[in-house]
Amino acid sequence: xxxxxxxxxxxxxxxxxxxxxxxxxxxxxxxxxxxxxxxxxxxxxxxxxxxxxxxxxxxxxxxxxxxxxxxxxxxxxxxxxxxxxxxxxxxxxxxxxxxxxxxxxxxxxxxxxxxxxxxxxxxxxxxxxxxxxxxxxxxxxxxxxxxxxxxxxxxxxxxxxxxxxxxxxxxxxxxxxxxxxxxxxxxxxxxxxxxxxxxxxxxxxxxxxxxxxxxxxxxxxxxxxxxxxxxxxxxxxxxxxxxxxxxxxxxxxxxxxxxxxxxxxxxxxxxxxxxxxxxxxxxxxxxxxxxxxxxxxxxxxxxxxxxxxxxxxxxxxxxxxxxxxxxxxxxxxxxxxxxxxxxxxxxxxxxxxxxxxxxxxxxxxxxxxxxxxxxxxxxxxxxxxxxxxxxxxxxxxxxx
Amino acid sequence: xxxxxxxxxxxxxxxxxxxxxxxxxxxxxxxxxxxxxxxxxxxxxxxxxxxxxxxxxxxxxxxxxxxxxxxxxxxxxxxxxxxxxxxxxxxxxxxxxxxxxxxxxxxxxxxxxxxxxxxxxxxxxxxxxxxxxxxxxxxxxxxxxxxxxxxxxxxxxxxxxxxxxxxxxxxxxxxxxxxxxxxxxxxxxxxxxxxxxxxxxxxxxxxxxxxxxxxxxxxxxxxxxxxxxxxxxxxxxxxxxxxxxxxxxxxxxxxxxxxxxxxxxxxxxxxxxxxxxxxxxxxxxxxxxxxxxxxxxxxxxxxxxxxxxxxxxxxxxxxxxxxxxxxxxxxxxxxxxxxxxxxxxxxxxxxxxxxxxxxxxxxxxxxxxxxxxxxxxxx
Numbered sequence: 099x100x101x102x103x104x105x106x107x108x109x110x111x112x113x114x115x116x117x118x119x120x121x122x123x124x125x126x127x128x129x130x131x132x133x134x135x136x137x138x139x140x141x142x143x144x145x146x147x148x149x150x151x152x153x154x155x156x157x158x159x160x161x162x163x164x165x166x167x168x169x170x171x172x173x174x175x176x177x178x179x180x181x182x183x184x185x186x187x188x189x190x191x192x193x194x195x196x197x198x199x200x201x202x203x204x205x206x207x208x209x210x211x212x213x214x215x216x217x218x219x220x221x222x223x224x225x226x227x228x229x230x231x232x233x234x235x236x237x238x239x240x241x242x243x244x245x246x247x248x249x250x251x252x253x254x255x256x257x258x259x260x261x262x263x264x265x266x267x268x269x270x271x272x273x274x275x276x277x278x279x280x281x282x283x284x285x286x287x288x289x290x291x292x293x294x295x296x297x298x299x300x301x302x303x304x305x306x307x308x309x310x311x312x313x314x315x316x317x318x319x320x321x322x323x324x325x326x327x328x329x330x331x332x333x334x335x336x337x338x339x340x341x342x343x344x345x346x347x348x349x350x351x352x353x354x355x356x357x358x359x360x361x362x363x364x365x366x367x368x369x370x371x372x373x374x375x376x377x378x379x380x381x382x383x384x385x386x387x388x389x390x391x392x393x394x395x396x397x398x399x400x401x402x403x404x405x406x407x408x409x410x411x412x413x414x415x416x417x418x419x420x421x422x423x424x425x426x427x428x429x430x431x432x433x434x435x436x437x438x439x440x441x442x443x444x445x446x447x448x449x450x451x452x453x454x455x456x457x458x459x460x461x462x463x464x465x466x467x468x469x470x471x472x473x474x475x476x477x478x479x480x481x482x483x484x485x486x487x488x489x490x491x492x493x494x495x496x497x498x
Numbered sequence: 499x500x501x502x503x504x505x506x507x508x509x510x511x512x513x514x515x516x517x518x519x520x521x522x523x524x525x526x527x528x529x530x531x532x533x534x535x536x537x538x539x540x541x542x543x544x545x546x547x548x549x550x551x552x553x554x555x556x557x558x559x560x561x562x563x564x565x566x567x568x569x570x571x572x573x574x575x576x577x578x579x580x581x582x583x584x585x586x587x588x589x590x591x592x593x594x595x596x597x598x599x600x601x602x603x604x605x606x607x608x609x610x611x612x613x614x615x616x617x618x619x620x621x622x623x624x625x626x627x628x629x630x631x632x633x634x635x636x637x638x639x640x641x642x643x644x645x646x647x648x649x650x651x652x653x654x655x656x657x658x659x660x661x662x663x664x665x666x667x668x669x670x671x672x673x674x675x676x677x678x679x680x681x682x683x684x685x686x687x688x689x690x691x692x693x694x695x696x697x698x699x700x701x702x703x704x705x706x707x708x709x710x711x712x713x714x715x716x717x718x719x720x721x722x723x724x725x726x727x728x729x730x731x732x733x734x735x736x737x738x739x740x741x742x743x744x745x746x747x748x749x750x751x752x753x754x755x756x757x758x759x760x761x762x763x764x765x766x767x768x769x770x771x772x773x774x775x776x777x778x779x780x781x782x783x784x785x786x787x788x789x790x791x792x793x794x795x796x797x798x799x800x801x802x803x804x805x806x807x808x809x810x811x812x813x814x815x816x817x818x819x820x821x822x823x824x825x826x827x828x829x830x831x832x833x834x835x836x837x838x839x840x841x842x843x844x845x846x847x848x849x850x851x852x853x854x855x856x857x858x859x860x861x862x863x864x865x866x867x868x869x870x871x872x873x874x875x876x877x
Binding site for chain 2 (some may be wrong): 124313314315318432494497498
């Protein structure tokens with residue numbers, strides 16, 4: 099015997115009233131993309147749930163993929179058996195034995211198929227007895243069992259489910275609109291993108307590239323990070339902004355200690371313009387309060403002034419260690435710590451202003467007209483679409 | 499030509515040679531150079547590593563490219579021994595490992611390490627109880643091969659890994675050189691800390707291999723230098739060889755999926771033919787890897803049989819290189835407890851997915867004829 103189905107349990111989205119339908123449709127779409135590499139499996143939607151029919155596919159890799167899909171609270175492995183007492187007994191025993199290190203169990207039978215001749219209470223007793231007499235050292239615990247064996251006698255067949263496997267929770271990506279993520283290449287911004295996606299947001303990324311101050315490897319690093327994030331939302335568009343001229347002008351025309359603050363303001367200006375162009379309704383950054391000079395309250399106040407788009411800061415109240423933990427978990431950490439210069443590290447003033455004031459900034463900016471450089475930067479944007487299963491058809495495909 | 503010595507080495511796939519040449523021509527930049535040209539090479543290196551890791555179902559940070567099976571085995575064994583000798587200085591291996599394992603262990607003995615060489619039964623299998631009983635407070639490493647190169651015997655790697663996982667102090671290394679692409683191995687088993695593979699056994703090129711090092715496992719490198727491969731194996735990467743290996747790995751694993759039955763079928767044809775002849779005794783166990791078939795023809799000097807077959811353009815082998823006092827004796831067959839009538843007269847056929855049914859039928863026919871001809875002189 100082997101598990102032949104995976105039952106998908108929705109999380110929060112089942113609470114969402116009349117939006118439920120749309121959320122489920124999106125989840126189904128996202129799952130379909132996720133399961134593409136498994137040619138055998140089928141995604142099946144029934145009235146009240148979704149399940150995956152494995153058709154011989156090993157369940158472990160499928161489960162791992164499902165755990166990256168937001169909107170799924172938990173998963174159950176299930177076997178499907180004929181509607182006969184003997185088959186159900188056999189299946190339930192197999193499912194219990196397939197669980198490792200189990201000392202106690204609870205058995206729950208449901209019988210939506212009322213034409214099945216034995217009631218659910220009686221089935222519970224029959225099955226419980228069967229399990230107890232065919233195992234050693236395992237007892238029943240209805241309050242706090244190590245595993246719950248659920249038996250559902252339906253019209254087409256009986257489904258027997260065992261241990262619950264937790265998934266990512268959250269909302270299906272694509273159900274709550276789009277955001278433009280400022281993706282630098284550091285540890286924080288990918289995590290911010292991940293957390294935004296967890297709330298159902300579809301992410302596009304903007305990256306500021308300043309050749310020759312920043313290298314192709316730094317750009318590739320950002321694309322690699324975006325690639326990692328596609329695990330959670332199958333496609334990410336990365337907009338690479340040619341930032342060199344704008345950056346050079348800033349550092350030519352503005353006092354050194356205000357350079358960074360004003361650079362950030364320009365980044366937000368460019369981002370907002372791009373968001374507007376692409377019908378994206380918010381910006382997302384990896385800022386965390388107090389972490390570096392640009393993330394003091396004064397800096398945020400000065401930088402945020404240039405846009406009235408919502409700036410989502412999922413990390414704003416998080417500690418660095420917790421951010422690093424997530425970054426390790428989602429697989430971006432190793433890439434993030436690669437030591438390439440990015441636009442934020444190369445022009446770092448010796449003593450950046452940690453308490454910039456809006457008045458000073460206005461004075462400096464009034465003297466310089468950046469509009470031409472901003473337009474040029476926007477016109478020169480290169481947009482790269484990265485999809486989850488890209489790696490298999492890389493530019494080196496013919497070599498490998 | 500009928501080539502039946504694929505456990506010694508294989509013919510490179512044409513596609514693999516093509517890649518090797520293209521990479522040598524187009525991506526000769528040093529992956530460590532910071533210019534764009536070096537960057538391209540680095541990207542190809544990373545992509546190759548990722549593909550290898552995906553195929554082997556491990557993480558890309560756990561794959562380290564080396565010069566081949568011998569280097570991988572040495573790196574694993576000496577590397578663990580030197581790095582963790584303060585935990586203990588006892589190593590467990592078996593009597594029928596590849597020389598690159600046995601000799602590495604023997605070298606460590608001269609440095610004061612203690613080595614247990616586990617005995618094997620007639621089929622070449624180790625006894626799990628004996629293994630577990632050999633573990634003591636000083637044990638830091640178990641090194642056991644997956645598929646034996648002379649016999650095709652498959653060792654119970656999963657069971658050994660389960661045992662190893664119970665002893666947090668020790669590491670478990672698997673020599674998977676002969677099993678790769680033929681007999682599945684779950685490298686990601688938590689009990690397996692290190693695993694060696696080689697390219698030229700799977701239709702790649704000589705001079706490339708890899709060592710899987712599980713996350714969290716540290717070792718003392720054999721080489722010191724420029725920090726490549728996370729300093730576990732410094733030296734400018736052999737990118738063309740690496741790409742060739744990863745391509746060979748992909749092609750071989752595709753074949754493993756599609757044509758494993760073909761391998762079994764060919765092995766059965768030869769086994770059936772040999773078993774019919776009462777001059778021949780088959781040494782390989784029935785449940786061994788199908789691509790290796792070891793047998794003895796008592797009183798027929800192996801070298802003479804090999805040369806006689808060579809004249810017919812058929813190539814098989816005797817045994818792998820060994821350091822036995824008798825030049826003809828197979829240390830592996832001797833360790834299996836076979837007497838001189840078998841251990842001195844061992845022959846080995848090793849197949850690849852590229853061999854055909856016609857070839858093995860032809861071999862079976864010619865082999866019997868050659869024995870008949872030699873019969874007059876030697877029998």
